[in-house]
Amino acid sequence: MSIRTNYENRYADEAYYWGTEPGAFLDELIRLCPPAPGKTVLDIGCGEGKDAVYMAEQGYAVTAFDLAENGIRKTLRLAREKNVTVHAYTDDINTFAVSGQFDIVYSTGTVQYLFEENKKAFFEKLSRMTKTDGIVYLNVFVEKPFLGLPPDWDMEEKMWRTGELFTYFADWKIERMDEVIFEDTSGGRPHFHCMDTVICRKVDIPAQT
Numbered sequence: 092m093s094i095r096t097n098y099e100n101r102y103a104d105e106a107y108y109w110g111t112e113p114g115a116f117l118d119e120l121i122r123l124c125p126p127a128p129g130k131t132v133l134d135i136g137c138g139e140g141k142d143a144v145y146m147a148e149q150g151y152a153v154t155a156f157d158l159a160e161n162g163i164r165k166t167l168r169l170a171r172e173k174n175v176t177v178h179a180y181t182d183d184i185n186t187f188a189v190s191g192q193f194d195i196v197y198s199t200g201t202v203q204y205l206f207e208e209n210k211k212a213f214f215e216k217l218s219r220m221t222k223t224d225g226i227v228y229l230n231v232f233v234e235k236p237f238l239g240l241p242p243d244w245d246m247e248e249k250m251w252r253t254g255e256l257f258t259y260f261a262d263w264k265i266e267r268m269d270e271v272i273f274e275d276t277s278g279g280r281p282h283f284h285c286m287d288t289v290i291c292r293k294v295d296i297p298a299q300t
């Protein structure tokens with residue numbers, strides 16, 4: 092196994108680094124795009140699988156990937172324990188390829204691993220892989236001169252600028268976009284993050300006559 096993310100070590104323990112409680116944002120996504128037979132979800136940077144497994148429990152067909160092999164191992168373990176199926180594998184947000192389209196595409200805590208030179212291609216891919224009427228949820232850490240770097244910040248992570256995330260969704264129907272500052276204790280020391288979040292719906296643009 093080649094170590095390509097510090098999360099490989101953080102996820103090596105049998106205990107779940109992020110716990111197994113799903114993210115609160117998922118209920119908003121479920122309300123905007125309720126589960127039904129054939130509804131599909133993509134989790135980009137699924138970590139140890141708490142969100143992917145929860146979405147599978149709700150009845151979606153879930154695909155999930157993460158760079159950390161230990162994260163995928165634990166995602167598959169959690170899915171087995173909850174008696175659901177998640178199609179989970181290792182891949183890189185910078186270069187991944189998936190076939191088909193999804194009703195919900197989300198990524199939490201991972202978009203900052205996207206290299207500058209891959210941003211344009213990523214958002215084009217995101218648009219192609221989202222079904223019409225489908226929902227995208229993304230969040231990203233943004234730089235604030237009055238907040239220091241978090242203690243568990245990786246070399247590969249890059250802070251975004253306030254509002255930058257929103258510029259990629261000008262043609263989408265915005266369901267919610269906001270910026271919040273919140274306290275976090277991951278890495279063992281309390282610290283603050285500033286995060287931009289967008290939830291948007293892909294709407295077909297009528298052909299001009």
Ligand SMILES: C[S@@+](CC[C@H](N)C(=O)[O-])C[C@H]1O[C@@H](n2cnc3c(N)ncnc32)[C@H](O)[C@@H]1O
Pocket residue numbers: 096098099109114135136137138139140141142156157158159162182183184185198199200201204
């Ligand atoms: C803050 S954690 C979030 C994990 C998960 N989404 C959650 O909420 O529990 C960031 C995740 O990004 C993953 N990651 C780091 N670099 C990545 C890359 N280049 N491609 C895909 N995932 C990556 C890490 O392994 C880690 O699981």
